[in-house]
Amino acid sequence: MDIASKKLELLDWLMHVNDAKLLAKIESLKQRTVTPDMQQPIFGRLKGKIILAPDFDEPLEDFKEYSE
Numbered sequence: 001m002d003i004a005s006k007k008l009e010l011l012d013w014l015m016h017v018n019d020a021k022l023l024a025k026i027e028s029l030k031q032r033t034v035t036p037d038m039q040q041p042i043f044g045r046l047k048g049k050i051i052l053a054p055d056f057d058e059p060l061e062d063f064k065e066y067s068e
Contacts, residue, residue, distance in 0.1 A: 017023060059067055 014026070017026075
């Protein structure tokens with residue numbers, strides 16, 4: 001059985017499901033499913049979303065005694 005026919009079979013089955021708890025479980029599975037664009041890393045995906053403070057590389061006062 002190929003994947004397309006399996007999907008059609010599942011969709012047909014879902015159309016006849018009347019159990020709210022089962023549908024809620026199926027919905028939670030749908031939300032946890034990895035989408036194809038999540039499988040491969042995409043460089044630059046978070047560009048502009050992570051901002052470091054200008055003094056990020058400066059020594060911390062708490063460790064001043066260890067760096068002397």
